[in-house]
Amino acid sequence: MFARTRLNLAPVQFSRIITRNNAVPKCIRRLNSTKSTTPPPPPPPRSPKGKILLFMGVLALGSTVAASLRSKAEPKSAVEPTAKQTVAFPEGEISVVFVLGGPGSGKGTQCNKLVKERGFIHLSAGDLLRAEQARQGSKYGELIAQCIKEGTIVPQEVTIALLEQAIKENHDAGARNFLVDGFPRKMDQAITFEEKIAKSAFTLFFECPEQVMLNRLLERGKTSGRTDDNIDSITKRFRTFVETSMPVVDYFDKQGKVVKLNCDQPVDSVSEQVKKALESRGI
Numbered sequence: 001m002f003a004r005t006r007l008n009l010a011p012v013q014f015s016r017i018i019t020r021n022n023a024v025p026k027c028i029r030r031l032n033s034t035k036s037t038t039p040p041p042p043p044p045p046r047s048p049k050g051k052i053l054l055f056m057g058v059l060a061l062g063s064t065v066a067a068s069l070r071s072k073a074e075p076k077s078a079v080e081p082t083a084k085q086t087v088a089f090p091e092g093e094i095s096v097v098f099v100l101g102g103p104g105s106g107k108g109t110q111c112n113k114l115v116k117e118r119g120f121i122h123l124s125a126g127d128l129l130r131a132e133q134a135r136q137g138s139k140y141g142e143l144i145a146q147c148i149k150e151g152t153i154v155p156q157e158v159t160i161a162l163l164e165q166a167i168k169e170n171h172d173a174g175a176r177n178f179l180v181d182g183f184p185r186k187m188d189q190a191i192t193f194e195e196k197i198a199k200s201a202f203t204l205f206f207e208c209p210e211q212v213m214l215n216r217l218l219e220r221g222k223t224s225g226r227t228d229d230n231i232d233s234i235t236k237r238f239r240t241f242v243e244t245s246m247p248v249v250d251y252f253d254k255q256g257k258v259v260k261l262n263c264d265q266p267v268d269s270v271s272e273q274v275k276k277a278l279e280s281r282g283i
């Protein structure tokens with residue numbers, strides 16, 4: 001679908017939050033802690049004119065000190081704008097639909113149909129990771145293999161760099177509509193992707209009972225050759241889905257950006273729901 005090039009992690013850069021030391025400025029601490037141990041000398045006798053001059057002097061000194069303390073103690077923003085935050089694809093440039101759901105809920109099957117019927121570009125995060133794992137010389141191969149077998153989430157830097165690269169290559173070739181399948185699986189990915197790559201149009205969420213997904217995956221495992229289509233890995237993937245990925249669905253749902261589909265249905269019936277969902281969002 002697109003030429004695969006060497007994974008370059010440079011495009012995804014993570015903003016640094018500069019926290020400021022909110023401690024009381026040294027000058028104030030010094031002022032507070034100055035305590036004389038010797039008794040003050042008796043005040044000299046003062047004339048009324050001298051008293052007025054002294055009063056004005058104290059007033060002037062006081063306001064200068066106060067102004068200087070105020071400027072030093074003024075709270076500064078915790079996040080200093082360093083470099084301007086830029087998104088790789090500003091709104092309107094591309095359309096990204098996230099496709100989420102439990103393992104085996106049928107995401108890939110429906111995405112493939114949309115590629116044929118509607119010309120979407122289908123980017124499966126899992127497929128991209130498997131390709132990177134298989135790429136000769138990849139320094140992430142072992143890490144990816146381990147995560148996939150254990151059903152855990154590969155660090156976002158790797159997955160987002162792969163996705164960004166794939167989107168860029170397809171965009172350069174004229175593509176505008178993307179189905180991002182099986183991503184974001186974790187909150188950090190959701191936030192970073194929308195900050196650095198593109199805002200999602202909405203999320204298609206594939207609801208399916210665990211038992212149905214389990215049966216489908218065990219069946220698929222007979223021929224898929226996937227290292228995670230076995231009961232041990234599937235159990236771990238289900239747990240990761242509930243604990244780590246569902247919060248992402250809830251996060252987008254709170255923004256009114258999730259369309260839920262009943263996927264315990266024949267492929268064509270799910271496909272009808274998908275089409276209606278896209279129509280309802282003007283895609």
Ligand SMILES: Nc1ncnc2c1ncn2[C@@H]1O[C@H](COP(=O)(O)OP(=O)(O)OP(=O)(O)O)[C@@H](O)[C@H]1O
Binds near residue numbers: 104109
């Ligand atoms: N609606 C359906 N009814 C019955 N079987 C289905 C349905 N949708 C998909 N399948 C089958 O279930 C299996 C899993 O489907 P698919 O690969 O599309 O799921 P997935 O959500 O992409 O899984 P994963 O997240 O593990 O990649 C496949 O063997 C597929 O043929």
Ligand SMILES: O=c1ccn([C@@H]2O[C@H](COP(=O)(O)O)[C@@H](O)[C@H]2O)c(=O)[nH]1
Binds near residue numbers: 103125126127228237
């Ligand atoms: O964003 C992602 C997506 C996937 N993974 C890992 O890949 C496997 C398989 O994903 P599928 O979508 O089922 O093909 C998944 O269990 C994770 O280990 C990931 O780390 N991050």
